[in-house]
Amino acid sequence: MILFYLHRLIEIFPFFLKGLWMTVAVSGLSLFFGTILGFLLGILRSGNNKLLNWPIGVYVSVIRGTPFVVQIFIVFFILPEWGIQLEAFPAAVLALTMLGTAFICEIVAGGIMAVPKGQWEAAASSGLNVVQRLRFVIVPQAMQTILPPLVGQYVLLIKDSSVVSVIGVTELTRVGWLTVVRIPEGLMVFTLVGILYFVISYPLIRVSNALERKMAVREVRL
Amino acid sequence: MLENFNLRIIWEYMPFFLEGLRNTFLISIVSIFLALIVGIIACACRLSRWKLLRGVSIVYIESIRSTPLLVQIYFFYFGLPTLGLRIPELQTGILALMLNSGAYIAEIVRAGITSVESGQIEAGISSGLSYFQRMRFIVLPQALGVTVPPLLGQSIVLVKDSALLSLISVMELTRCGQVLTSERFMPTEAFLTVAFFYLCIYFVLKMLADHSQKKLIFREAY
Numbered sequence: 001m002i003l004f005y006l007h008r009l010i011e012i013f014p015f016f017l018k019g020l021w022m023t024v025a026v027s028g029l030s031l032f033f034g035t036i037l038g039f040l041l042g043i044l045r046s047g048n049n050k051l052l053n054w055p056i057g058v059y060v061s062v063i064r065g066t067p068f069v070v071q072i073f074i075v076f077f078i079l080p081e082w083g084i085q086l087e088a089f090p091a092a093v094l095a096l097t098m099l100g101t102a103f104i105c106e107i108v109a110g111g112i113m114a115v116p117k118g119q120w121e122a123a124a125s126s127g128l129n130v131v132q133r134l135r136f137v138i139v140p141q142a143m144q145t146i147l148p149p150l151v152g153q154y155v156l157l158i159k160d161s162s163v164v165s166v167i168g169v170t171e172l173t174r175v176g177w178l179t180v181v182r183i184p185e186g187l188m189v190f191t192l193v194g195i196l197y198f199v200i201s202y203p204l205i206r207v208s209n210a211l212e213r214k215m216a217v218r219e220v221r222l
Numbered sequence: 223m224l225e226n227f228n229l230r231i232i233w234e235y236m237p238f239f240l241e242g243l244r245n246t247f248l249i250s251i252v253s254i255f256l257a258l259i260v261g262i263i264a265c266a267c268r269l270s271r272w273k274l275l276r277g278v279s280i281v282y283i284e285s286i287r288s289t290p291l292l293v294q295i296y297f298f299y300f301g302l303p304t305l306g307l308r309i310p311e312l313q314t315g316i317l318a319l320m321l322n323s324g325a326y327i328a329e330i331v332r333a334g335i336t337s338v339e340s341g342q343i344e345a346g347i348s349s350g351l352s353y354f355q356r357m358r359f360i361v362l363p364q365a366l367g368v369t370v371p372p373l374l375g376q377s378i379v380l381v382k383d384s385a386l387l388s389l390i391s392v393m394e395l396t397r398c399g400q401v402l403t404s405e406r407f408m409p410t411e412a413f414l415t416v417a418f419f420y421l422c423i424y425f426v427l428k429m430l431a432d433h434s435q436k437k438l439i440f441r442e443a444y
Contacts, residue, residue: 065424066417067385069396074417077409155288162290166389173292186300194289194297201288 019175034100042108063102092164111146242398261327286325
């Protein structure tokens with residue numbers, strides 16, 4: 001019986017690859033937008049502007065303080081009540097981007113604030129304007145502290161993308177869920193799903209660890 | 223935007239929400255307690271002298287960390303019945319949460335233990351203390367202080383993760399929101415209330431985490 005199901009599973013394997021592709025697409029798009037917005041908000045947050053800091057702080061706390069399932073339900077069910085009708089895919093990308101932005105914002109702000117104040121002053125006295133200071137002096141140094149947790153955050157985001165299956169995006173987890181109805185071998189089906197997630201996230205975890213080690217060495221040399 | 227917001231329905235369902243909140247509490251407390259045990263055992267195996275134990279714990283920790291919790295929940299939910307084990311949803315969910323958080327806690331505890339200098343352990347060995355005495359009197363008292371803030375961070379994650387149990391119909395906070403949505407079709411009221419309750423839990427735990435972090439820095443400086 002198990003062999004029969006295994007054979008069926010191999011037969012519908014292309015379906016899984018499609019799901020994997022969907023997972024990569026959803027998380028890739030939200031990683032992209034989340035990184036851009038996260039860097040923007042993070043740079044704004046690292047400044048001492050209270051007027052900006054307060055709303056960003058509230059946004060970050062709300063996102064970090066609520067489960068992602070609840071967030072995706074809010075985006076998917078509540079936005080239509082306010083007249084914004086979204087398909088499942090854009091809703092998923094929107095919710096994941098909002099999540100990624102909040103976490104990346106904190107990482108970036110922390111990294112920038114870890115750069116010694118003297119660097120800002122030195123850059124300012126060299127006649128660089130604010131954008132130049134950030135672009136050539138502060139952000140390159142902050143990247144050392146930002147990069148390892150940023151890659152770690154990407155892994156978390158890819159894993160969180162499994163939750164968008166609840167609003168019907170046919171990504172990897174949803175494919176597993178749809179398959180298990182036809183092939184009642186839960187262990188087999190979800191082991192396969194797990195392996196496919198492992199294939200994407202494990203290399204990223206290794207990259208994050210390697211970066212952390214590399215950055216740590218560089219810090220000692222200072 | 224929220225002109226149709228119906229406070230009365232929230233009030234009507236309040237006992238229902240409070241019960242969900244209580245269940246979320248209970249699930250989280252039981253799971254974090256069990257996860258702590260699993261985590262400490264996994265960490266002891268990870269640092270063990272025997273290769274086999276080390277190998278098993280590495281496979282456990284890495285496979286949990288590189289797959290989404292939702293897939294793990296489905297793995298047990300759909301997988302255990304195929305093995306002939308029929309356990310209720312609640313216990314399945316707690317099992318998944320426990321194993322998931324256990325892997326992360328193992329890494330937290332490991333970071334704490336490796337932060338204790340090896341000279342301390344050597345001093346313990348040369349004073350004639352046994353393995354358990356060394357752990358009990360030298361390593362753990364020093365390691366535990368460092369692990370408290372990240373453990374509180376992990377419990378924040380666990381409370382949010384417990385929301386995923388709603389997807390296998392465990393009656394917790396998020397599930398209450400889903401029920402209200404399907405009974406009265408009021409997703410705005412339902413999920414904003416749910417989000418509010420999660421935020422309350424988040425702020426309390428966050429305050430504890432920040433407090434323990436501050437105390438730790440103070441103790442180190444002292």
